[in-house]
Amino acid sequence: MNWIPEYNFILASKSPRRQELLKSLGIDFQVKTKEVDEIYPPELAPAKIPGYLAEKKANAFADELNNNDMLITADTIVVLNGKVLEKPDDYDHAYEMLSALSGNMHEVITGVCLSSTNKSVTFSALTNVQFKKLTAAEIDYYITNFKPFDKAGAYGIQEWIGSIGISHIEGSFYNVMGLPLQKLYEEIQKF
Template sequence: MYPKIALASASPRRRELLTQLGVEFELVTSDIDETPYAAEQPADYVQRLALAKAKAGLARLAQDIPTLGSDTIVVVQQQILGKPIDFADFQRMMTLLSGQMHQVMTAVALVDSKRSLSTLVQTEVYFRAISPTEMLSYWQSGEPQDKAGGYGIQGLAARFVERINGSYTGVVGLPLCQTECLLQQWQEQA
């Protein structure tokens, strides 16, 4: 259905999601500097990173094939929450998210040497109030350590989510509907 692509991501969640689309892909690494620019808006930041990851992945390939890069961020009160560096940082994040609505933004970029396409998906996630005991228990599970915003909606943190407005798979890390539309658009423009 789709041509073979490269996935510039180390995320097992993105690999699983892309597999659901029936896309044949190879993995490629894409180390980039993820430091936000001064006064960079969250939407601009996540789109820049997705494109940079795709381009970095493409540069590592021996052949020019479409390369998909993606990035996901958690945003509360215009503040980007990255991966927690320790329990105190995680606790700060969970306190900000507890009982509040926040946004999860996932950008997806598809590039080769001649063109690029990208999309941005924003989802509102509503958390119930989370007690300090629940925060500690969740941290001790090991799940939050490598997740943007300190949680994975597809895992144990699902119990904190009252509702979402938008793309569930976008919150997991790769919005399937929008990614498939991007792949279709890519083929139509070939």
């Protein structure tokens, strides 16, 4: 029995992590991307930002979907004490972010939008992530060797820093990587 509905799946994401995660669900899909500015209204609550951005990315494809297409768009943010940590600009910015995350619990929120020609559903997932107190040498080693400049909060949970630095999480591990797989599976089935 195949659980996958009969759609032509399109993942609108350049993220190799999202592509790898979607493959792990056994879904055949094609990747299509567009440049979409990731600007959101400043008054938007952090919990609403990823869904807003996932919908914004989906809207860029609105006129291009065919009858049997299902478009998947997503956005992930890291929130520390109510402040959104974007992708770092450079080494110093990444160092500053990881120093702030060190020894603290933060939230990772991923918003996902599923779209077809006649329907759209947006949902999000939240995972709490606890970092141990990181040393300056650990932070430097990670940034120098893994260059996490394409990652919200300046880290990838599946990389070295996650292995040595994260003491525990509450919620979906895959959500922290960029797609809440279990929730995505449920939502595709309901769609």
